[in-house]
Structure formats: structure tokens, C-alpha cells
Amino acid sequence: xxxxxxxxxxxxxxxxxxxxxxxxxxxxxxxxxxxxxxxxxxxxxxxxxxxxxxxxxxxxxxxxxxxxxxxxxxxxxxxxxxxxxxxxx
Amino acid sequence: xxxxxxxxxxxxxxxxxxxxxxxxxxxxxxxxxxxxxxxxxxxxxxxxxxxxxxxxxxxxxxxxxxxxxxxxxxxxxxxxxxxxxxxxxxxxxxxxxxxxxxxxxxxxxxxxxxxxxxxxxxxxxxxxxxxxxxxxxxxxxxxxxxxxxxxxxxxxxxxxxxxxxxxxxxxxxxxxxxxxxxxxxxxxxxxxxxxxxxxxxxxxxxxxxxxxxxxxxxxxxxxxxxxxxxxxxxxxxxxxxxxxxxxxxxxxxxxxxxxxxxxxxxxxxxxxxxxxxxxxxxxxxxxxxxxxxxxxxxxxxxxxxxxxxxxxxxxxxxxxxxxxxxxxxxxxxxxxxxxxxxxxxxxxxxxxxxxxxxxxxxxxxxxxxxxxxxxxxxxxxxxxxxxxxxxxxxxxxxxxxxxxxxxxxxxxxxxxxxxxxxxxxxxxxxxxxxxxxxxxxxxxxxxxxxxxxxxxxxxxxxxxxxxxxxxxxxxxxxxxxxxxxxxxxxxxxxxxxxxxxxxxxxxxxxxxxxxxxxxxxxxxxxxxxxxxxxxxxxxxxxxxxxxxxxxxxxxxx
Ligand SMILES: Cc1cc2nc3c(=O)[nH]c(=O)nc-3n(C[C@H](O)[C@H](O)[C@H](O)COP(=O)(O)OP(=O)(O)OC[C@H]3O[C@@H](n4cnc5c(N)ncnc54)[C@H](O)[C@@H]3O)c2cc1C
Ligand code: SF4
Ligand code: SF4
Numbered sequence: 001x002x003x004x005x006x007x008x009x010x011x012x013x014x015x016x017x018x019x020x021x022x023x024x025x026x027x028x029x030x031x032x033x034x035x036x037x038x039x040x041x042x043x044x045x046x047x048x049x050x051x052x053x054x055x056x057x058x059x060x061x062x063x064x065x066x067x068x069x070x071x072x073x074x075x076x077x078x079x080x081x082x083x084x085x086x087x088x089x
Numbered sequence: 090x091x092x093x094x095x096x097x098x099x100x101x102x103x104x105x106x107x108x109x110x111x112x113x114x115x116x117x118x119x120x121x122x123x124x125x126x127x128x129x130x131x132x133x134x135x136x137x138x139x140x141x142x143x144x145x146x147x148x149x150x151x152x153x154x155x156x157x158x159x160x161x162x163x164x165x166x167x168x169x170x171x172x173x174x175x176x177x178x179x180x181x182x183x184x185x186x187x188x189x190x191x192x193x194x195x196x197x198x199x200x201x202x203x204x205x206x207x208x209x210x211x212x213x214x215x216x217x218x219x220x221x222x223x224x225x226x227x228x229x230x231x232x233x234x235x236x237x238x239x240x241x242x243x244x245x246x247x248x249x250x251x252x253x254x255x256x257x258x259x260x261x262x263x264x265x266x267x268x269x270x271x272x273x274x275x276x277x278x279x280x281x282x283x284x285x286x287x288x289x290x291x292x293x294x295x296x297x298x299x300x301x302x303x304x305x306x307x308x309x310x311x312x313x314x315x316x317x318x319x320x321x322x323x324x325x326x327x328x329x330x331x332x333x334x335x336x337x338x339x340x341x342x343x344x345x346x347x348x349x350x351x352x353x354x355x356x357x358x359x360x361x362x363x364x365x366x367x368x369x370x371x372x373x374x375x376x377x378x379x380x381x382x383x384x385x386x387x388x389x390x391x392x393x394x395x396x397x398x399x400x401x402x403x404x405x406x407x408x409x410x411x412x413x414x415x416x417x418x419x420x421x422x423x424x425x426x427x428x429x430x431x432x433x434x435x436x437x438x439x440x441x442x443x444x445x446x447x448x449x450x451x452x453x454x455x456x457x458x459x460x461x462x463x464x465x466x467x468x469x470x471x472x473x474x475x476x477x478x479x480x481x482x483x484x485x486x487x488x489x490x491x492x493x494x495x496x497x498x499x500x501x502x503x504x505x506x507x508x509x510x511x512x513x514x515x516x517x518x519x520x521x522x523x524x525x526x527x528x529x530x531x532x533x534x535x536x537x538x539x540x541x542x543x544x545x546x547x548x549x550x551x552x553x554x555x556x557x558x559x560x561x562x563x564x565x566x567x568x569x570x571x572x573x574x575x576x577x578x579x580x581x582x583x584x585x586x587x588x589x590x591x592x593x594x595x596x597x598x599x600x601x602x603x604x605x606x607x608x609x610x611x612x613x614x615x616x617x618x619x620x621x622x623x624x625x626x627x628x629x630x631x632x633x634x635x636x637x638x639x640x641x642x643x644x645x646x
Contacts, residue, residue, distance in 0.1 A: 010282060010376020014125070033343040037336060039279060039350065039379045059132070061381040062257045066272045067336050067343045076259065079240050081125040081221030088282040088327075088376035089132035089200040 008040075011086045013056055017078035021058065021065075023050045027072035034064035034073065059084050093119045095434055096237055096247035097216075098224045098260060100127045101200075103406035103423030104253035105207035106146050108216040110431035111251075116438060118216040119245070120208065121237065123223040128204030131255070132280060132380035134322055134331060134417065135203075136160050136298060138195040140460050141421030142530075143523055144508050146428055148210050150526050155202040155539045157324040159193035159531060161296040163493045167485060168303035168310065171360045179486070181495040183297070185613035187623035190296040191531045191631060197322050197329075209541060224254070227264050227402065233443070234264065234401030249401055249434050249443050253427065256382050256407035256419075266404060267395040272336035272343065274385040274392060276317055276417075279350040281330040283372035293367045294323035301361065302489055305477055309356050311349070313477040313485070314338065316385070316470055319357065320417075325537075328372060332357075333417070335384070338474065384417060386410035387465025397455065398448040403430045409455070413464035414471060415492050422461045429454045459504035459511075467492070467500060495607055502595035510585040510592060517581035518574040521567050528631055529639035535632050559630060564638045 021042075023034075030048035040057035043050050043064065050072070060083065065075040077083075095111045097104045100122035111118040124130040142150050162183030169175040184192050208218055228236040228244055236246035254260055262269045301319040305312040310319040311334040322329040332353055337343050358364055386392045387410065397409040405411075406423030413419060433451040437443045455461055469492030476485035490496040512519055532538065536545045574581065599606070613620070 008377050009374055011378060036343055036345040036347060037277060039277070039347055041347065059379050060130070060257075061277060061379050063275070063277045063336055063346070063381050065257070066270070066275050066381065075257075076225065077123055077223045077240075080123050080223040083130075085124060085126070085129040086132070086376055086378055087129065087199070087201050089128075089130075089280070089378055089380075 008057060010088045011059070011084050013084060014082045017055065017082040020076050020078045020083070021052055021055060022074045023052060024072050024074060025049050027070045029070055029072075031069065033067040033069065037063040037067050039063075093117050093236075093245065093247040094438055095119070095249050095251060096121060096245060097251045097253055098237065099123075099253040099255060099408075100208050100218060100220070101131045101204055101253060101255055101406070101423070102207065102420045103427040104251070105204070105211035105216075106149075106424050106427035107251050107253065107405060107431040107434070109146070109148065109211040109214045110428060111434055112211065112214040112216040114431075114435045116435065118211075119247070120211065120216060120218045121222045121224050121239065121245075122208075122218065122220045125221045126201070126205070127208045127218070127220065128201035131200035131204055132278075132378045133200050133420075134197075134280075134320065134329060135200060135420070136195040136197050136322060136416075136418070137420045138416060138418055139193060140505065140508070141418070141424055142196070142526060144460060144512060145421060145424040149207070149424065150522060152206075152210065153529070153533050153539045154196075154206055155198060155542070156530055156534050157197040157199060157327075158290075159190050159296055159534055160195045160197060160298055160322075161189035162194050163298045163300055165489050165493050166299065166301045166361075167482075167489060168301060168307055168361075169482070171303065171307050171309045171356070174362055177486070179489055179494045180297070181490065181607065181610060182493060182497060183610075183614075185610065186617055186620040187627055189624060191624075191627050192527050193296075193530070196530060196534075197324050199324070206540065224260060227260060232400055234399065248438055249403070251427075251430050251434060252402055252404045252408050253406055253423070254408050256380075256412070258404070258408045258410075261404050261408050264399065264402065266399045266402065267397070267410070268392075270383050270386060270392060270410070273339065274383055274389060275336045275381050276333045276384040277336055277346055277381050278331050278333035278379060278417075279346075279354070280378045280380065281354070281374060282376040282378075283328045283330065283368070284375045285326060285328055285368075285372045287326045289371045290323050290326065290328060293363075293371075294321070294328065296323070298322055299363075300489075300493055301357070302473065302485065304480070308349075308352055309360060311353055313473040315344070316472075316474045318470075318473070319353075325534075327375065328368065333382075333384075336381070382417065382419065383407065383410055383412050385414055385471055386412065387414055388468065388471055393465070396445075396452070398445060398451050400445045400448075401443045403433065403448055403451050405430045411455075411461060411465060413467070415464070415467040415469055415497075417470075418464065422464060425458055425461055426455060429458070459507040463501060463504035469493075469497075495610060496603065498606060499596055499600040499603055502599040503592050506595045507589060507592040510589045513585040514582050514589070517578040517585070518571060520574060521570045524570075525567065525639045528634075529636065531628070531631050532634060532636050532639060535628070538636070560634055560638055563630075563634075567638070
């Protein structure tokens with residue numbers, strides 16, 4: 001069931017999301033825009049490509065999806081009832 | 090396939106309004122929400138401005154909603170130099186006492202209980218709700234949307250789909266109804282929730298929102314160069330804090346938002362005098378959240394003109410790009426568009442025609458809605474970037490005053506007046522509902538009363554006899570107003586209809602009269618020592634009132 005979101009107060013994380021964000025390496029040019037806008041620190045650059053490090057701090061703001069200039073981010077929602085939840089939004 | 094008349098995707102702010110109206114019309118209606126509990130994935134401010142309640146759905150206006158605090162106005166801080174504490178204040182936009190805080194500029198709320206409250210109202214009307222269900226795609230037949238596909242692989246058919254999925258609009262984009270918005274029009278909001286004792290919130294922030302605007306190099310409020318700022322909302326026993334910034338400026342670089350937001354938040358909490366000295370010692374951080382929202386869609390003609398319906402589907406609220414550009418308020422537009430979508434859905438299903446050609450009347454009605462059109466096209470927040478570019482204090486003052494000060498009267502008077510006159514034509518008797526609404530909301534705020542909750546017991550009355558007399562008088566006044574409105578309703582209707590075309594003159598007239606209005610408001614502010622006791626009396630009157638006098642149903646005119 002819901003566990004605390006690591007380092008983020010007031011937000012819980014429900015497991016079982018499935019892979020809801022994915023980078024297509026062939027399209028990614030390693031520009032790091034996704035890294036710069038992700039407040040959850042979910043991305044890293046490795047060998048000039050973006051990698052999803054962990055999605056357990058992802059609040060589904062879609063900033064990464066919006067800024068990616070090469071449409072290299074495949075973006076969808078976590079499985080119903082999973083992912084972040086909060087009482088304080 | 091199991092068929093519904095209408096499926097509404099999402100159960101945030103807009104969806105339940107559409108679902109309730111469709112269900113009331115006898116349509117088999119289903120809301121599908123991806124979160125386990127309604128509202129727990131909605132991240133917002135949140136002040137819902139008064140016009141949302143006045144011109145929005147009846148059941149909200151006449152309901153008992155979970156309100157966190159009434160708001161009576163905005164205090165703007167223009168930060169010139171944070172290290173020397175040099176800043177100016179523009180607090181001109183405020184409901185004057187003794188009307189404040191009972192007559193409010195808006196109401197603050199948390200999303201989870203508020204969306205839950207709305208969803209309950211849709212369920213009461215007969216709509217169905219399934220939570221923990223993500224809609225992953227739309228079903229189509231010959232190009233027409235005929236239902237949805239869920240993450241459990243279930244296909245659910247519907248004669249019409251109302252897409253209330255919120256700002257990212259994944260389904261709308263996937264279905265090719267509209268494009269994904271460019272980063273220039275998206276703002277990323279970094280939101281904190283702080284717990285604080287109610288007495289401290291009352292004393293330090295009272296009923297005012299606080300907005301901060303600072304030169305980029307001050308690194309105290311998010312860069313004006315990105316057209317955004319910092320907002321602080323007082324809640325019942327907490328304070329909400331939001332800094333937001335566009336993801337990109339005019340085709341330029343994508344900023345390092347992670348770094349900036351951390352730096353600004355650190356600077357604000359340690360340097361901004363009222364935060365550092367008053368808030369920080371008493372506030373305990375309870376939550377940190379972030380969310381993107383489509384702030385400037387309405388200012389881009391190409392994006393604004395993108396369709397918000399296709400064969401078998403209508404987009405509402407944030408999914409249709411209806412976020413307000415100045416107050417960042419999207420809830421009123423979500424409510425208005427939800428009601429219009431439901432009206433059109435009912436007409437379409439009765440006519441047996443859900444084609445885009447038929448549904449276009451939804452787009453026409455959105456284009457004809459004075460408040461939606463004003464709120465998606467106001468330019469003061471966008472223009473802050475020019476004040477930064479020119480580093481011109483006079484320009485900055487002007488945008489702040491015109492956006493979040495009394496100067497706003499020169500661009501909001503026409504849409505407001507037009508909306509009032511249109512509403513009066515439909516229901517001349519509505520004025521007393523508006524008055525009752527402010528009183529009932531305040532009663533509910535004082536006693537933490539809202540539907541589906543027990544609330545607090547009203548305190549024992551001191552001077553029972555007198556307060557009873559004043560209540561009877563108040564009730565009689567409302568009844569007299571109801572009666573006169575009913576008797577005068579043909580006349581009110583005709584007058585409102587005759588005056589509506591003249592409402593276009595309200596903005597230019599207000600522009601000319603603004604110096605006088607400003608003087609009047611300054612006068613009210615000076616009178617505050619005298620009007621404050623009256624304001625307190627009004628609050629006590631409401632605290633001790635029998636809520637029935639505000640809840641009393643009124644006959645429509
Ligand atoms: C930081 C911030 C501050 C704001 N401040 C204010 C303010 O002060 N005043 C104001 O009026 N507005 C404010 N807004 C805007 C306001 O929150 C939105 O305009 C409003 O929530 C829009 O309502 P909606 O119904 O269109 O979408 P939402 O309220 O976002 O609801 C969408 C719902 O759909 C669900 N959903 C999405 N996709 C799917 C799917 N595929 N399947 C199933 N369910 C799905 C979501 O979980 C959500 O519950 C603010 C927004 C932000 C981000
Ligand atoms: S959606 Fe937001 S939080 Fe999630 S990975 Fe993208 S930028 Fe980070
Ligand atoms: S923004 Fe897109 S292209 Fe750039 S690094 Fe991230 S995934 Fe790759």
C-alpha cells in the first residue's frame with residue numbers, strides 16, 4: 001500500500017505503477033532539458049542519453065514531456081490507484 | 090459493449106459539474122478517475138474567485154462546501170532590493186470593511202476534499218464513479234469517439250465522451266483533437282504546504298493573499314523575465330506557498346528549474362522580512378508538491394483556436410486550455426465549460442447527433458462567455474517580462490496594479506457587468522441567492538460546517554433576544570428582496586437585456602473613473618478604525634445565526 005515518497009514531505013507513493021515514463025534512446029540527443037526541469041530528480045544523463053533513474057519521486061507534472069525537443073519521452077499515467085497521492089494539493 | 094450515454098474522464102474540479110448535470114437530465118453517466126480517492130492527485134493553489142461561485146453551477150453556489158478560508162483581497166510586494174529590505178506595497182485590491190471578510194473576493198480550499206465534495210454531489214444526482222481507473226485510450230468507429238479503453242483493458246462504450254482530464258490533455262493529444270502545448274505556455278509550479286496555528290494565520294495573514302514580484306537578479310521571487318511570481322495563500326490552519334515559472338521563454342533556453350526553485354525558496358524563507366520574521370518561526374513544512382499548468386494558452390491565437398471537440402467528444406477545463414492568465418485560476422472556467430459541455434451533450438443526445446458539426450456550438454458558447462474570454466486573454470502577468478527587460482519600475486508597478494490591484498477594474502468591469510446582466514435576464518431573482526451565498530459560506534467557514542461533515546456546534550449566544558430580532562429582520566429583508574425581484578422580474582429582465590450591449594462601455598468608463606475609484610477605496614481604508622467594529626459585528630451576527638436563514642430555498646424568478 002501507500003508508502004512515503006522518499007525525501008518529499010506530505011506525499012505518499014503507491015507501488016505498482018508500471019513503466020509510465022520511458023525515454024526512446026534512438027530519439028534522445030542528451031540535451032539534458034528533462035534533467036533541468038525535473039523537480040523530482042528522476043532523470044540522469046549517461047553516455048549522452050537521458051535515463052530514467054527512478055520514478056518514485058515523480059509527481060506527473062509533465063515538465064519533462066513538454067520540454068523534450070525530440071519527442072523522445074513516452075509519457076503516460078501510472079496504473080489506476082498507483083503513483084503519488086497527497087491530501088495537501 | 091456496456092453502454093453509457095456519457096463518460097466523463099477524470100473527477101477533478103470540472104468533471105462532477107458536467108456529470109451531475111447530465112445525470113439530472115436522465116442520462117446514464119459515468120466518471121472515471123485514475124486516483125484511488127477523488128482529488129488526491131490534483132495539485133493547486135487554491136483561491137477560487139467569487140465569479141466562479143456567482144456564475145457557476147447552482148449546486149455549488151447554494152451548497153455547503155469545504156472552505157479553508159475566505160479571501161478579501163491581495164497584498165502585492167514589489168521587491169526592489171531584498172538585502173536592504175526595500176520594497177513597495179500595492180494592496181489596493183481589497184473588499185473594504187465592514188463588508189470584508191463576509192463579502193469575499195474568493196475562497197481558499199484544498200483540492201482533495203473539494204473535488205470529493207463535488208463528486209458526491211454528482212453521485213447524489215445519479216452519476217456513477219469508478220476510481221483507480223486510468224483511461225488509456227479512446228475507442229473510435231469511423232473517426233467518431235465511441236467510448237474509452239481503461240488500463241484494465243476494459244472497453245466502455247458511450248454515446249459521448251467529455252474529457253475533463255486536466256492540463257496535460259494526454260487523451261486529447263492522442264486523439265489528435267489538439268496538439269501538445271509548447272513549453273512557452275506551460276508554467277511549472279513548485280508548491281509547499283505549511284502547517285500553522287489558526288491564531289497565527291489569523292494574526293499574520295488574515296484574509297489576504299500575498300503576491301511577490303521581484304527583479305530577476307534579486308532571486309527572491311521567480312524571474313519576472315518568465316512572466317511569473319510567488320503567491321502565498323492563507324488557509325484555516327496552514328499556509329500554501331507557490332512559486333511558478335514558464336518552462337521556456339520565447340524559444341530561448343530551458344532554465345535549470347530544479348536549481349532555481351531551490352535557490353528562490355531558500356532566499357524567500359530566509360530573506361523576505363515577513364516570511365523570515367513572522368512565518369518561519371511558526372510554520373512547519375508539511376508537504377512539497379509540483380505541477381505544470383497551461384498558463385498562457387489563451388494568449389497564443391493558434392493555440393486558442395485549436396478545436397475543443399471532435400465527433401463524439403468534448404474537452405473541458407484545463408484539457409481545453411482554459412487556465413486564467415493572470416490569477417492562474419482555472420476552476421471557474423472548468424465549472425463554466427463543464428456546464429456548457431453538459432448542456433450541449435444533452436442537446437446532442439436528444440438530437441441523436443454527436444458530430445463535430447453539432448458539437449461546435451460548445452466552442453461557440455465558450456467563445457461567447459465573457460468571463461472565460463477575459464480570464465484567458467488578460468496580459469499583465471505575461472507583460473511582466475517586458476518590465477524586467479526594460480528594468481523599468483514604473484512599468485512593473487503598472488502591470489502589478491493593473492493585474493492584481495485596483496487597475497484591474499479597467500479590464501474586468503465589462504466582462505463582469507455583461508455576465509451579471511446575462512444572469513439577471515435568466516433569473517432576475519438571483520441577487521438574493523448571491524447574498525445568501527456569502528453569508529452561508531462565512532457561517533460555514535466559522536463553524537467548519539460543510540455537507541458530509543458534522544461541523545462544530547455554534548457557540549451559545551450572548552444576547553439571544555437581540556440577535557434573534559436581527560435575524561428575523563435579516564430574513565424578512567431577504568424575503569422582501571425575493572418578493573420585489575419576483576414582482577419586478579419582467580422589468581429587471583428587460584432592463585438587463587437593454588443594458589447588456591452597453592456593458593462594453595464599462596471598461597473605458599472605469600478607465601476614466603479610476604482615479605475617483607482609487608480615492609474612494611483609499612477613503613474606505615482610512616475609515617477602517619471606524620468600520621472595523623462594524624465588520625466584527627457582522628461576523629458575530631453570522632456566527633450566531635440560525636443557518637436556516639441562509640439555506641432557505643428561494644423561488645426562481
Ligand atoms: C499550482 C497551481 C495553482 C493553481 N491555483 C489556482 C487558483 O488559485 N484558483 C483557481 O481557480 N485555479 C487554480 N489552478 C488551476 C486549477 O487547479 C485547474 O484549472 C483545475 O483543477 C482544472 O480543473 P479540471 O477539472 O479541468 O482538471 P483537474 O481538476 O486537474 O482534474 C482532472 C482529473 O482527471 C484525472 N485524470 C487525468 N487523466 C486521467 C485519465 N486518463 N483517466 C482517469 N482520470 C484521469 C486526474 O487524476 C484529475 O483528478 C492552479 C493550478 C496549479 C497547478
Ligand atoms: S513528470 Fe515531472 S516529476 Fe515526473 S519525471 Fe517528468 S518532470 Fe519529473
Ligand atoms: S529532453 Fe529529450 S532529448 Fe533531451 S535529454 Fe531529455 S529525453 Fe533526451
